[in-house]
Amino acid sequence: MSFPKTVELVEVGPRDGLQNEPKNLSAKVKVELIERLAAAGCPVIEAGAFVSPKWVPQMADTAEVLARLTRKSGVRYPVLVPNEKGLEGALAAGVEEIAVFAAASESFSQRNINCSIAESLERFAPVAERARGAGLRLRGYVSCVLGCPYEGAVPVAKVAEVALALRGLGCDEISLGDTIGVGTPQRARDMLAAVADQVPMDCLAVHFHDTYGQALANILACLELGVATVDAAVAGLGGCPYAKGASGNVASEDVVYMLDGLGIGSGIDLQKLAGAGAFICEALGRSSTSKVALALAGRSA
Numbered sequence: 001m002s003f004p005k006t007v008e009l010v011e012v013g014p015r016d017g018l019q020n021e022p023k024n025l026s027a028k029v030k031v032e033l034i035e036r037l038a039a040a041g042c043p044v045i046e047a048g049a050f051v052s053p054k055w056v057p058q059m060a061d062t063a064e065v066l067a068r069l070t071r072k073s074g075v076r077y078p079v080l081v082p083n084e085k086g087l088e089g090a091l092a093a094g095v096e097e098i099a100v101f102a103a104a105s106e107s108f109s110q111r112n113i114n115c116s117i118a119e120s121l122e123r124f125a126p127v128a129e130r131a132r133g134a135g136l137r138l139r140g141y142v143s144c145v146l147g148c149p150y151e152g153a154v155p156v157a158k159v160a161e162v163a164l165a166l167r168g169l170g171c172d173e174i175s176l177g178d179t180i181g182v183g184t185p186q187r188a189r190d191m192l193a194a195v196a197d198q199v200p201m202d203c204l205a206v207h208f209h210d211t212y213g214q215a216l217a218n219i220l221a222c223l224e225l226g227v228a229t230v231d232a233a234v235a236g237l238g239g240c241p242y243a244k245g246a247s248g249n250v251a252s253e254d255v256v257y258m259l260d261g262l263g264i265g266s267g268i269d270l271q272k273l274a275g276a277g278a279f280i281c282e283a284l285g286r287s288s289t290s291k292v293a294l295a296l297a298g299r300s301a
Contacts, residue, residue, distance in 0.1 A: 004228040006265040008044060009255060010175070010205060011037050013280070015046040015080060017237025017249055019058045021284055027064040029283045034065070036279060037234060038072040040272035042252075046099070047077040050086035066093040078139055082113070087127050091134060098131055099175075100124045101141035102166060104159040105148035108179075112143075121165050128169040140166035140174045141207070145191055146183035156194035164198040173203055175231055178218065181211025181247075185221035192222050205229035208250050210236065210289070215250035216258055223264070230255060235277035236289030251290030253277060271296070 014034050018025065030048075037045050047069065048062030062079060071077060078097035081087045090098050102120050103109040109117045131138050145159045163174045176195060178188070188206070195204060206222045206229070208215035219230055232255045238248030253274050259266050274293045281288050288294060 002226075003223050003262055003264055004226060006228065006267075007223070007259055008229045009042060009252060009259075009266050009268060010044040010046065010229060010231045011042040011234060011252055012046045012207070012231050012249060013037070013233035013235065013237040013252065015049050015059065016231075017233035017235075019049065019056050020238035020248055021058065021286075023284050024058050025283055027061045027068060029280075030061070030065045031068045033234075033276060033280050033283075034069060034077070035072075036272070036276035038075045040276055041266075041268040042075070042273070043267060044076045044078065047079055049080035050089035050093075051080065051082055063089060063093050066095065076137070078137070080141075081127060083123060084127055084130065087130055090136075095136065097137040097139065098127075099139040099141060100127060100166070100169075100171075101143060102162050103143045103148075104154045104162050105144040105151050107150035108144045108148050111150065117162060121162075121169070124166075125169055128171070132170050138169075138171045140169070140171035141177055142166065142174060143177045143179040145176045146178040146187055147180055149180055156191045159191055160195045160198045163195045163204075167199050167203065171203075173205055173229065174199060175205040175207045175229075177207035177231075178209055178215075181209030181215065183208065183218050184212075184214055185217045188218040189221045189225060192225050192227060196225070201226045202228065205231055207231035210247045210250045216254060219250065219255065220258070223262075234273060234290075235281050235293060237280065247289050251277075251288070251293065253288075253290040253292040253296075257292040 049059040053060035080099045142162050166174050208218045232252040233249035234252045236251035256268050256270050274296050277293050
């Protein structure tokens with residue numbers, strides 16, 4: 001069994017996590033979270049999103065967060081942008097990396113962003129072109145890669161098709177997201193293998209939600225195929241809006257603990273990461289969903 005020697009963890013808690021939390025936090029708290037994550041050794045921290053505050057009020061202060069943030073050398077701070085207006089906000093804030101998103105499910109695309117998959121890719125084309133022209137790094141997300149709340153199972157060929165289209169727009173990296181967390185290891189492997197036939201493995205990342213408790217197993221299965229970039233959210237921030245009461249992103253602490261146990265380097269200090277998770281959970285008034293964080297807290301109590 002062969003694994004990559006190192007894995008780059010993309011910490012999505014400050015964006016994908018917080019945007020799905022019901023409590024809206026101050027910019028000051030968000031900045032402290034991001035800076036704590038950077039101090040823990042996180043190499044990539046998704047810092048916010050330039051999206052409509054009407055639809056995602058939790059991200060309305062992204063420009064302020066970026067302005068107040070002390071950026072650590074060597075750390076990347078991507079932001080999500082849905083359109084050219086969002087890109088203008090990102091450029092004004094001095095970002096160096098943006099992310100765009102598409103779905104592998106037509107129904108999800110229509111209900112989430114009110115357009116077809118093809119139309120969403122057309123919308124992103126000028127965004128990607130301008131971003132590349134400005135020297136920005138570009139990341140693409142594909143949602144619903146293992147299941148859709150409206151259509152059920154999603155064909156792996158469709159996932160590969162969308163990933164290839166994002167690569168054609170100039171995305172340096174494409175994150176494959178199990179948005180509703182229904183995947184299992186074999187399905188995850190089959191999906192990743194199908195996409196890797198079209199897009200180089202070193203351009204791919206995996207993004208698993210833990211609705212059915214399968215996220216770590218799915219990540220392990222994908223590591224075996226050679227993927228070396230994994231998305232996760234500290235303390236398991238976020239939820240799954242399509243499965244009431246379900247947990248959201250896989251917890252970063254749990255991923256790092258597993259990587260450490262496999263001898264795979266991440267450069268992240270687990271104790272400091274858990275500290276960042278404890279900080280944000282206190283601010284949100286909620287408990288961590290990370291089993292590792294809970295175990296560490298119990299051991300130190």
